[in-house]
Amino acid sequence: MLRSLTAPLKRYARWLHTRWPAGTIERLPETRADGSTAVPGLYIAGDLAGVPLLKFAADTGARAVRTILASPGFARERRGKPAGVHDLIIVGGGVSGMAAALEARKAGLDLVLFEAKRPFQTVADFPKAKPIYTYPRGMTPAGDLQVTADVKEALYEELLAQTRDVPIREGHVERVRRAGGFLEAAVSGAAPVRGLRAIVAIGRSGSFRKLNVPGEDLDKVYNRLHDPMDFRGRKVLVVGGGDSALETAMALAQCGAEVTLSYRGGEFSKAKPENLEGLRRLAADPSADVAIEAPISDRVTTAAGEFLGPGRTPGRIRLETGSTVRAIRPDAVELERADGSRHHLQNDVVFSMIGREAPLEFFRRSGVKIAGEWTAARVAGLAAFMLFCLALYDWKSGGLLDDLSRRAGAFPYSLGRWLAGRDPKSLAGIVLTSAQGPSFWYTLAYSIVVIAFGVRRIRRRRTPYVRVQTMTLAAILVLPLFLLPEILLPWLDAHGRLPTATVANSGGPTA
Ligand SMILES: Cc1cc2nc3c(=O)[nH]c(=O)nc-3n(C[C@H](O)[C@H](O)[C@H](O)COP(=O)(O)OP(=O)(O)OC[C@H]3O[C@@H](n4cnc5c(N)ncnc54)[C@H](O)[C@@H]3O)c2cc1C
Incomplete structure (x- = not known):
């Protein structure tokens, strides 16, 4: 009886995230709800504007352009601008920057888009056959760029297909500042480019967070999983408690690796419910088919075309919650548990999936304040x-x-x-x-x-x-x-x- 009363309360408390947010608050550039910043004419879109999900990235990119089009004086400024000044500078050719570019082209703006590596670099770097979660399901992002694919390769193709006509200028932008009444993008090794407005959509492209433990610089430590098949049969430590860590651990285990997942927290409170459920099932039964929306196990084939389905050469996942990595050695790792005890695990490979710092220096150089920084x-x-x-x-x-x-x-x-x-x-x-x-x-x-x-x-x-x-x-x-x-x-x-x-x-x- 008591249980039936407390169960809904517990569910409600969990829904309210009573234990969350976990960890420290992430530092991001200061933006208003429409993406504008204290630097007149400079907008921020995508992951750095708040919610780090594909649909929000596309949505904020297209909306930033709509805000610019509606901003007072923009039409007049366009008519009176000198030659060589673009209507819009977009920095970053990811989901958000591309969504902005499509919207700007539709409105007939003269735009220049800088991409430091290649279009959709972040998506291209997703692990092979990674299932894609397109949250929130009921949301249709503003603008023309849509995401519907349920697996990495299809997503990448889908994004490229929708943006083939967007002209991209290769270049690493160092900063965007106001100069002489315009915004000026400083591009490495090239002449600066001027524009009336600028949208910065560079994602979380800052450096990977460090574990700060001895051995972190060994060649066996990675921050990114490309092909889980490469680690079949290996003893792998995955560190982290967010979606990237959980997805990496599950993909590796499904491809036959022996995975230990180490997380400092007691519970994986930062991950999506689908990933939590998948992890729970895989930890209990390594041959479970867990990738709910797009089973990775249905899609993984070896170079020789061998199919690895559920129940075929599964690895395993061992959970080490409440543990901290203390050292990484060539053939082992040292973990400290919550009770202070230390133990060694044999180990071939470490994936440190504890996230990236936002590229704050870019914004400091551009004169954009960082939220939460004390002055x-x-x-x-x-x-x-x-x-x-x-x-x-x-x-x-x-x-x-x-x-x-x-x-x-x-x-x-x-x-x-x-x-x-x-x-x-x-x-x-x-x-x-x-x-x-x-x-x-x-x-x-x-x-x-x-x-x-x-x-x-x-x-x-x-x-x-x-x-x-x-x-x-x-x-x-x-x-x-x-x-x-x-x-x-x-x-x-x-x-x-x-x-x-x-x-x-x-x-x-x-x-
Ligand atoms: C491993 C992983 C898995 C994910 N899985 C999902 C998922 O399943 N579902 C989901 O909704 N979201 C997922 N995400 C989040 C999603 O990828 C991001 O929300 C989205 O890519 C953000 O888009 P963006 O345009 O803001 O940034 P990005 O896509 O990161 O694009 C930024 C672009 O800017 C370029 N750039 C950076 N600095 C400069 C510079 N100085 N000058 C010029 N160009 C520059 C970069 O090369 C990059 O191409 C995942 C993210 C990761 C890392």
Whole structure:
């Protein structure tokens, strides 16, 4: 009975991500919801704009162009621009940059797109036969670039086919800054290029995060899995707890490697549910066919064309949650478990899949602030905000400030005069009565802040999950803290609709 009551609660708590976000907050360049930055005319799209998924990358790229087209003065600037100045510079030929390019071409913009390596380099680097998850399923990205394929090779082909007509200029852009009234892209080994607007869509192309352990520089340590078949029969350590780590571990095990998955956390809270389920099934039964959307095991063939299906030469996955890699040696790795004990595992290969740093230097060079970086102005702003909060709290809880405003008959006590001639039981009368107390304004301000941040969050992270989660949390806070005590309960009380009023009116217990 108790179990049946607690199970839904547990599911709900998990859904709300009570243990998340795990780890440290990632540093990203500061952008507004439409991708614009503090550098006029410079926009950021794709992974660096927030949600690191293919559909969002395409969506933010196309939307950035739409925002630019609608920006005041852009049409006039286009008409008056000197020769050699492009309408739009796009940096990065990944999903986002290409989606932006398609949208810009459709609008007839004169654009230049720089790509440092080759178009869709990030996708080209996905492991062979990697299943593709196209989240959120119900979302159709803005613009023409769509992603429907369910496996890496098909995705890459699909993306190339849709963007064949996009002209690409090979070049590594060092920075984009304002100069002489335009945006100027500094390109390695080439002349700078000027444009009216620029979209930076360079993905998470920064350096791979380091484990910072001895042996990390050995040749057997990789950050990227190309073909899992290359590691068949080998003893592999995969490090990390996100989707890349889980997908790497599963692909390797399905191709016959003996995999140990080491993760510092107690639970894999950062990974997609499909990957968690797949990992759980594979760890229990190595021959399970786990890749739910696109079974990798159906697609993996050896160079000789040999098919490795479920149950054929499976490897295994051993989970080492709560463990930390302490050293990597040519033939072994040393892991430390949560209880402090250390043990050695025989090992041929290590995949360190703990993510990449965002390419922050690019943005620092371009004059874009990095969210969360402390500057003197930020420290002063935070101190001022804390002082304001203290004063507000003092006022709300009947402290010195409240005393002063009450004696002076100042706001909010002065609102009483608006009650004259009004029915105190009407909605306006109830609101005016409540509004004479500081707590009304305190909780109203609180509710506005919660709703404003909620709307910002929903606009920034347009997933169904974030929308429902944020609206639920806002409702949970605004209803009992503001609407109930300040308006609904006083209204019910004034109209004799509260249970206590009924008991009192019915005479109550006889004395
Ligand atoms: C291993 C892996 C698996 C993934 N699996 C999935 C999945 O199943 N489903 C999903 O939705 N998402 C997945 N993703 C995420 C998805 O790949 C990204 O969200 C998407 O590629 C981001 O697009 P983007 O255009 O922002 O950046 P990218 O695709 O990374 O493109 C950036 C481009 O910019 C170029 N570039 C970088 N710096 C410069 C410079 N200075 N000058 C010029 N060019 C530059 C790069 O060469 C690159 O081509 C996965 C990511 C990885 C790494």
